[in-house]
Amino acid sequence: MLPIYLTFMLLLPLLGGLTCAVAGRKLPRALVEVLACATVWGSFACAVLAAAAYTGPQVITLADWFASFDLAIPISLYLDPLSLSMVVMIGFVCGLIHVYSVFYMRDDEDYARYFALLNLFVFAMLTLVLGETLPLLYLGWEGVGFCSYLLIGFWYSDPNNADAGRKAFITTRIGDVALMIALAWLFQLFGTLSITKANGMGFLMPGSVITMLGILFLIAAMGKSAQMPLMVWLPDAMAGPTPVSAMIHAATMVTAGVYLLARLLPLIGSSHAALAAISVTGGLTAFYGATCALAQRDLKRVLAYSTISQIGYMMLGVGAGAVTAATFHLLVHAFFKALLFLGAGCVIAAMHHEQDIYKMGGLRRSLPVTFWSFLTGAACLAGIPLTGGFFSKDSILLAVWLKGGVLYQALYLLGLLTALITAFYSFRLMFLVFGGGNGHVHRSSGLTVMQVVLIPLAILGLFGGLLDLPSYLGGGYLSGFFATLPVTDLPTGSHEQEIVLQVVAGIVALLGLLVAYFRYGKGRAERMREAQAQPSGLFAFLAQGWYFDKLYHLVLIRPYQACAGFLSERVDRGVIDASVDGLSAGVGGVGRLFGRWSTGKVAVYLISFAAGGALILCYLAWLAL
Amino acid sequence: MSVPLSHVLIVASLMFAMGLGCVVAWRANVIMMLIGIEIMLNAVMLTFVGGSAHWGIADGQLFSLMLMALTSAEVSLALAMVVYLHRRKQTVNTDQFDSMKG
Numbered sequence: 156m157l158p159i160y161l162t163f164m165l166l167l168p169l170l171g172g173l174t175c176a177v178a179g180r181k182l183p184r185a186l187v188e189v190l191a192c193a194t195v196w197g198s199f200a201c202a203v204l205a206a207a208a209y210t211g212p213q214v215i216t217l218a219d220w221f222a223s224f225d226l227a228i229p230i231s232l233y234l235d236p237l238s239l240s241m242v243v244m245i246g247f248v249c250g251l252i253h254v255y256s257v258f259y260m261r262d263d264e265d266y267a268r269y270f271a272l273l274n275l276f277v278f279a280m281l282t283l284v285l286g287e288t289l290p291l292l293y294l295g296w297e298g299v300g301f302c303s304y305l306l307i308g309f310w311y312s313d314p315n316n317a318d319a320g321r322k323a324f325i326t327t328r329i330g331d332v333a334l335m336i337a338l339a340w341l342f343q344l345f346g347t348l349s350i351t352k353a354n355g356m357g358f359l360m361p362g363s364v365i366t367m368l369g370i371l372f373l374i375a376a377m378g379k380s381a382q383m384p385l386m387v388w389l390p391d392a393m394a395g396p397t398p399v400s401a402m403i404h405a406a407t408m409v410t411a412g413v414y415l416l417a418r419l420l421p422l423i424g425s426s427h428a429a430l431a432a433i434s435v436t437g438g439l440t441a442f443y444g445a446t447c448a449l450a451q452r453d454l455k456r457v458l459a460y461s462t463i464s465q466i467g468y469m470m471l472g473v474g475a476g477a478v479t480a481a482t483f484h485l486l487v488h489a490f491f492k493a494l495l496f497l498g499a500g501c502v503i504a505a506m507h508h509e510q511d512i513y514k515m516g517g518l519r520r521s522l523p524v525t526f527w528s529f530l531t532g533a534a535c536l537a538g539i540p541l542t543g544g545f546f547s548k549d550s551i552l553l554a555v556w557l558k559g560g561v562l563y564q565a566l567y568l569l570g571l572l573t574a575l576i577t578a579f580y581s582f583r584l585m586f587l588v589f590g591g592g593n594g595h596v597h598r599s600s601g602l603t604v605m606q607v608v609l610i611p612l613a614i615l616g617l618f619g620g621l622l623d624l625p626s627y628l629g630g631g632y633l634s635g636f637f638a639t640l641p642v643t644d645l646p647t648g649s650h651e652q653e654i655v656l657q658v659v660a661g662i663v664a665l666l667g668l669l670v671a672y673f674r675y676g677k678g679r680a681e682r683m684r685e686a687q688a689q690p691s692g693l694f695a696f697l698a699q700g701w702y703f704d705k706l707y708h709l710v711l712i713r714p715y716q717a718c719a720g721f722l723s724e725r726v727d728r729g730v731i732d733a734s735v736d737g738l739s740a741g742v743g744g745v746g747r748l749f750g751r752w753s754t755g756k757v758a759v760y761l762i763s764f765a766a767g768g769a770l771i772l773c774y775l776a777w778l779a780l
Numbered sequence: 781m782s783v784p785l786s787h788v789l790i791v792a793s794l795m796f797a798m799g800l801g802c803v804v805a806w807r808a809n810v811i812m813m814l815i816g817i818e819i820m821l822n823a824v825m826l827t828f829v830g831g832s833a834h835w836g837i838a839d840g841q842l843f844s845l846m847l848m849a850l851t852s853a854e855v856s857l858a859l860a861m862v863v864y865l866h867r868r869k870q871t872v873n874t875d876q877f878d879s880m881k882g
Contacts, residue, residue, distance in 0.1 A: 755881030757874040758807040765800055 157208050158215050161232050164201035164242065165281055167194040172274030179267025191270035192253045195277055199246030206239055214287050214351060225346055233287035233351060237417060237482060241284045241410075244486050248406035248493045248612075249277045255497050255608045256398040259504065263396075269309065273402070276302040280407040284414060289338050289348045292415070296334065296379065299408050300327050306403075307395040319394035326388040330378020330412075337371035344368075354421040362426055369429025372419055373436060380412025380466045383440045387703055389463055390447075393455040397503060400455060401496030404462040405489045413469040413485055417478045430474050431562055434555070437470025438566040438573075443701065445576040449583070450697035452686070453510045454499050457584050460700070461536055462492060464577060468551050471570060475563065477554030483622060484547035491535035491544055491616035494609055498529040501605050502588060512584060513686040516591035516679075526589050528609035533585050535616045537578035537668060540661040543619025548574065549660045556656060571663055578667025586675035587682075788830030795823035810862050810872045814855065821851050 171194030179187050212235035220228045253273060260269055279298025286292035301324075308320025342348050344364065345356050357365055376382065381389035389409070393400055403409060416423070416433060423429045444464025451457045465488050472481030503510055505522055519526045535544030552574070556567045675682055696702060752763070802816030825844040832840030862872060869876055 753881065755878030757813075757877065758804065761804055761807075765804060 157205060157213065157234065158217060160201045160205040160208065161215060161234065161285065162217060164198045164205065164246070165232075165278060165285065167197045167201070168274045168278040168281065170194065172271050172278060175267050175271035175274060179271055182267075184266055187267055187270055188257045191274055192250070192257065194274055195246065195250045195253045198277065198281070199243070199250050202239075202242045202246040205234065206243055209234065209239055212236075220291075226342070226348075228288050228290050228348060230291065231287040231349075232285040234285070237414075237478065238284050240482060240486060241414060242281060244489050245277065245280055245284065245406045248489050249273075249280075249402060251608050251612060252398050252402050252406070252493060252497070255401075255500070255605055256396075258602075258604045259398050259500055260396060265309075269306075269396070272302050272306050272309075273399070276306065276402060276407055280411070283411055287350055289341065289350060289353075292350070292418075293334065293338060296375075296411060296415075297331065299411055300324060300331065300379070303327075303392070303399075303403055303408050306399040307392045309395050309399065313394075316394040319388075319391040323388040323392050326385050327378040330375040330385060333371045333378075334375035334415075337368055337375065340368065340371070350418060354419065357422040357425050362428075365423055366426040366428045369423035369426050370432060372416060372423060373429065373433050376412030376416050376433075376470070377436065378412070379415070380409045380470065381440075381463050382412065382436050382467065382470055383443055384703070386440060386443070386463050387700070387707060390456050390459045390700060393453070393459055397455065397496060397500035400459070401493045401500070404458070404496060405493035409462060409466050410469075410485050410489065413466060413473060413481060416470070416473045417481055420473065420476070420478055424476060430476065432474075434471050434474025434563065434566055437467045437472070437474055438569045439467070440464070441467030441471060441573045442569055442576075443467070445573045445580065447697050447700045448580045449576060450694050452513055452698070454502065454512050454515070454584070454588065455496075455510055457512070457580065458492070458495055458499060461495075461577070461580070464573060465492070465536070468548060468570065468573075471566060472551035472554060475551070475554045475558045477551060480547070480550035480554045484544075484551055486622065487535065487543040487547040487616065487619035490612050490619055491532045494528055494612035494616050495532040495536065497605070497612065498525050498532060498609055501525045501602060501609070502529075504602060504605070512587045513683060515588045517589070519589040522606070524606040525609065528606070528613040529589070530585060531613040531617050533581040535619070537581040538574055538660060538664040539578070539668065540657075540664065541620065543616050543622075545657075545661065545664065546620035549657050552660060553653060553656050557652075571660070574660060575663045575667045578664040579671045582668050582671035583675045586671060586679065590676055591679050782833070783830075785830055785834040788826060788833075792823045792826040792830065795826065796820050799823060807874045808872075810865065810874055811859075813874065814858050814862070818851065818855070821847060 171190055175187055175191060182190075212233070214231055214233050216229045216231040218230045220230045222228070253270075256269070256273065260266060263269065276299065279295045279302055281295070283292055283295025283299060286295055304320045304324040306320075307323050308317045311317045311320070338348065341353055344360060345353050347353060347356075374385075377385045389404075392403060395403070441464045444460045444462070444467055448457050448460035448464065451460060465484070469481045469484050469488070472478075472484060501522065502515065502518060502525060505518070505525075506515060509515065531542070535542045538545045538548045552567060552570050555563050555570060699705065752759070796819075799816045799819030799822075802819060803813045806812040806816065825847050828840035828844045828847070830840075832838060832844075865877065866872055
């Protein structure tokens with residue numbers, strides 16, 4: 156039965172997407188909406204059935220794709236704990252986002268395009284996760300990038316939105332190039348593109364080759380998962396509709412890079428240098444994202460930077476070899492980040508599309524459901540003890556600490572500092588948006604349903620910790636489930652160690668909450684006054700994302716534009732066009748010159764004829780003499 | 781009595797040159813140009829006949845007979861066209877007919 160479930164899991168969103176794309180405009184709106192939601196929920200149902208029928212890691216070959224010489228790429232899917240937990244999460248979160256979208260996009264005329272892309276997005280992500288061969292994974296990888304490009308630039312009539320879409324596409328493409336190189340190299344090395352086979356052949360190669368492969372995969376993941384230094388696209392990706400942001404940030408797209416590295420960890424995990432590079436990238440990005448989120452004014456940008464930061468944690472976890480912890484955080488993060496984004500969508504819809512958090516306030520009473528859900532999400536993000544985010548983030552930090560060594564202990568401290576900042580900015584957001592005086596909101600019938608969607612996510616985020624409790628509380632479901640994965644030979648700490656680390660993490664989170672309370676809860680009026688002024692110094696540095704955009708503009712875009720300008724002005728127009736123009740002008744001139752000869756007068760022709768004859772005679776005479 | 785070939789050729793070239801001169805110079809009248817062409821053709825025929833006599837082969841004479849037939853046909857056509865052209869522009873000056881100007 157498993158192949159049937161998997162086939163339908165993939166085909167349903169594809170069919171839904173294609174139907175919406177081809178006939179969406181002809182069909183009534185309600186039908187398109189029902190179709191889009193039903194296909195994703197159907198896909199989720201298939202994922203659940205597959206999970207029920209799951210017995211062990213299994214490669215399922217559905218069909219032959221192409222096979223020539225020694226290159227054989229079947230359409231085969233790989234179901235193991237990693238991909239299974241991912242597809243269940245993707246189906247569920249995307250299903251909720253689809254339902255939410257129906258109400259969020261109620262006034263948009265372009266519903267057919269929207270739902271078609273949303274469905275295709277789900278299909279691409281599922282292909283990415285389930286693909287057993289790297290080309291299949293790559294197809295999903297590119298499909299996700301393509302759909303995100305179109306969805307970020309969904310309201311393309313505003314050039315800023317279209318630019319944001321292009322920025323996302325081009326930036327992730329840099330990573331895709333690395334992935335393409337890695338794929339070609341992998342095939343050249345191992346003669347196979349099957350993930351399971353390649354994972355088992357890592358020991359055949361010298362360490363340096365594995366390190367290089369690891370770095371290439373890391374660059375690919377940097378692009379897709381918005382890690383340093385390719386993270387600049389994610390804050391701008393906020394230009395899309397809010398449910399799309401929720402989808403990109405929570406269930407799909409940005410998790411793809413983490414998934415890729417976790418999937419290939421058996422191959423690249425033997426290289427300590429590659430792992431260290433992954434950890435350092437993750438740690439630095441986590442810190443970067445958290446600091447930038449401190450100074451943002453746009454509600455969605457705060458969340459975007461928090462995503463960058465949280466994905467950084469996951470990378471850190473993968474780098475420490477803790478696939479379980481990273482996946483655990485990935486799943487819990489998917490729930491609470493979707494919750495936060497959808498909650499933000501409710502807030503934005505209720506505030507007449509105002510996104511400046513300094514202009515909000517007092518939504519605690521006017522939007523109670525959103526408030527409580529958002530509070531849950533923020534608590535998870537901040538890692539307040541006993542929420543899902545606390546356990547998942549802590550399991551990553553624990554793994555990093557247990558990995559040992561100066562580098563990992565420094566990364567642990569950086570992670571802890573990041574956790575403090577995270578708690579601070581999460582509650583800064585809470586206090587600014589929901590605290591303070593009474594806020595006026597704009598209610599609509601759609602808002603009620605949109606708020607209802609938040610509730611299951613809030614529950615999952617809050618109790619997500621139950622998925623994988625620390626071992627002193629009896630151990631986790633996820634750890635046992637993941638035990639079949641090839642890499643689980645991690646050092647396990649004693650219970651005391653775990654408890655101490657969790658207490659430290661809990662104190663840090665509560666400390667952040669406390670500071671945020673004093674600064675933005677009690678000192679709210681003062682902060683509001685400060686916000687009127689132009690940001691300066693450190694604040695502007697953080698608000699601008701460490702000026703990375705400006706740096707890239709200076710280092711990459713300006714020279715590129717200058718080079719393009721030179722090539723266009725001087726080389727293309729100056730040399731190539733000019734020479735072609737000159738040639739045509741010369742030919743035309745010569746033609747006009749000779750054209751003057753044909754006067755139409757018979758006499759001129761006769762004289763010319765006679766002169767020509769005379770010339771020939773002279774030549775013959777000269778030859779004869 | 782036989783005329784040397786060179787004499788025949790000299791007379792023929794002189795005739796050809798005069799015919800050409802007539803065609804080039806007398807362009808105010810199409811008919812005079814046609815006469816010039818006839819003179820040139822006659823020079824050619826003279827050359828053929830002279831060559832035929834010199835080598836004792838009848839080919840040249842045959843060819844000049846053919847040329848006579850051809851010329852008569854050509855002249856009748858050309859004169860018809862002259863009449864037509866004269867009707868169009870009331871003139872036989874070739875310089876007036878320059879509609880072929882490129």
